[in-house]
Amino acid sequence: MRVHPLETGVAIVRERQLQGVEPFRRLRTVTTRTPWVEIPVRAWLIEHPDGLILIDTGQTARVNEPGYLPRENPYYLRNFKARITPEEEVGPRIRALGFDPADVRLTILTHLHLDHDGGVAHVLDSEIVVNATEYAAARGVAGRLRGYLPHRWPEGFAPRAVTLPPTPYGAFSHSLELAPGVVAVSTPGHSPGHMSVVLEGEPRLLFAGDAAYTVDALYETRLDGLTVDAAAARTTMSRIRAFAAERETVVLPTHDPDAPARLARDRDQHGRFAARVAEQPQGDAVEPDQVPAAEAARRPGDAA
Numbered sequence: 001m002r003v004h005p006l007e008t009g010v011a012i013v014r015e016r017q018l019q020g021v022e023p024f025r026r027l028r029t030v031t032t033r034t035p036w037v038e039i040p041v042r043a044w045l046i047e048h049p050d051g052l053i054l055i056d057t058g059q060t061a062r063v064n065e066p067g068y069l070p071r072e073n074p075y076y077l078r079n080f081k082a083r084i085t086p087e088e089e090v091g092p093r094i095r096a097l098g099f100d101p102a103d104v105r106l107t108i109l110t111h112l113h114l115d116h117d118g119g120v121a122h123v124l125d126s127e128i129v130v131n132a133t134e135y136a137a138a139r140g141v142a143g144r145l146r147g148y149l150p151h152r153w154p155e156g157f158a159p160r161a162v163t164l165p166p167t168p169y170g171a172f173s174h175s176l177e178l179a180p181g182v183v184a185v186s187t188p189g190h191s192p193g194h195m196s197v198v199l200e201g202e203p204r205l206l207f208a209g210d211a212a213y214t215v216d217a218l219y220e221t222r223l224d225g226l227t228v229d230a231a232a233a234r235t236t237m238s239r240i241r242a243f244a245a246e247r248e249t250v251v252l253p254t255h256d257p258d259a260p261a262r263l264a265r266d267r268d269q270h271g272r273f274a275a276r277v278a279e280q281p282q283g284d285a286v287e288p289d290q291v292p293a294a295e296a297a298r299r300p301g302d303a304a
């Protein structure tokens with residue numbers, strides 16, 4: 001089963017957003033002017049035997065139109081910018097791979113922040129699945145106050161809002177299989193109804209959305225500055241780590257610059273990777289794509 005990263009431009013955010021600081025973490029993220037940093041904004045396309053499956057839809061080039069972002073929100077006013085052209089939206093990205101966006105069968109949104117639902121207009125023919133808690137949080141005036149952009153959802157946006165039943169899936173307490181081998185798992189914290197998506201296989205993949213911005217952040221329990229529920233986010237991170245420790249799992253956060261390379265490398269070298277690492281003599285210089293055995297054991301699926 002082939003999986004394609006789809007880069008939909010970059011978001012330009014404050015350094016503080018990548019690593020929140022307590023107390024008043026969210027307030028400080030919105031008001032502190034730390035340096036700008038660019039982070040990738042990525043969706044994923046799965047060539048599933050049942051049809052194309054899209055995980056998130058990236059951002060839209062419309063974000064740069066005057067008035068698109070709510071100016072009354074200090075976060076958008078001072079601490080968020082984006083760089084994306086129309087050709088970098090998810091629809092053209094899918095077309096560039098030789099597929100028709102109209103052939104996407106299933107779209108799973110990890111959550112409804114603007115850099116995840118921004119390209120949804122390209123795949124309105126697909127079944128769009130979002131967590132019911134997330135959908136409720138994002139709708140209406142209350143949703144706008146929380147920073148969502150429900151008034152930008154395209155006409156015809158009618159997602160299937162799912163409640164994940166208390167069916168354990170590995171370390172996760174709630175899960176729902178949406179297609180054979182494609183399982184949504186509950187990973188709240190960054191947002192109220194955040195979901196991640198498991199794709200079973202060798203190795204299995206975990207599309208982590210914004211449960212952590214990077215794999216490093218995941219293993220250092222580094223909360224981003226916008227996370228709404230810190231305790232839930234920590235629990236989510238520990239569940240993901242436990243899940244990845246059960247057996248080889250490639251963890252793929254939306255904004256991790258290394259995620260596509262990690263996916264390509266781990267899939268190519270699966271089965272040989274552990275042996276190659278074990279041959280690495282202790283204390284020797286480590287090539288950029290190698291990692292000591294102890295580190296590999298601590299971080300399944302994250303070699304670098």
Ligand SMILES: [Zn+2]
Nearest residue numbers: 111113190210
């Ligand atoms: Zn987010």
